[in-house]
Amino acid sequence: MNAHVYESTVNWSGSTGAGYAAYSRRHQVTAGRAGLAVSADRAFLGDAALPNPEQLLLAAASSCQLLSFLAVAARAGVNVVGYRDDATAIxxxxxRPVRITHIVLSPTVTVSQSDPETVVRLMREAHAGCFIAHSLTASLEMDITVEVTE
Structure with a gap:
């Protein structure tokens, strides 16, 4: 059986000896050669200046949709010149268990000389092929805005 295998490393050091409220939630995530400082959500005594795992899960869903869409659009001959997604996870x-139950991707897609209905159709096609979306149990919806430039 062929499988794609992905690896990451999480490193933390410190002490929990002083109890729940006292230890640092800051840790390092490495995926490939890139490292990223991460913490818990502020609600769980983390550092609000750092990304948390919930934000990273949302970012993975958003990034996967972007990459899937760019591939589908390129194959369809649609010239995408901009893409911004202000995504939200709930x-x-x-x-119970506490989990992300709903994700809303809100991409604004800027295309050159293309029909907005075609772009929306391609976004939905891309979603159907998004590996991360298929890996989640949270419901996922898209609120798509298309901007056409000349």
Whole structure:
């Protein structure tokens, strides 16, 4: 069986000896050769200046949609000249187990001389091929805006 295997490393050091409120949530995530300082969400006593795992999961879903869409658009001959996604993830504190239950991707796609309906169709096609979206149990919706330039 062929499989794609992905690896990352998480490093933390410190002490939890002083209890829950006292230890640092800051840790280092390395994926490939790139490292990223990460912490817990501020609500869980993390450093609000650093990304947290929940944000990284959302970023992975958004990034996968972008990459899938660019591939589909390029194959369809659509010239994409800009893409911005202001994505949101919802994690209700009363859900059991606590988890991200809903993701909204809100991409604004700028294309050169293309039909907006075609772009929306290609976005949905890209979503159907997004590996990360298929790996999540959270519901995912898209609120797509298309801007056409000459």
């Amino acid at each position: 994690m209700p504190s009363d859900a």
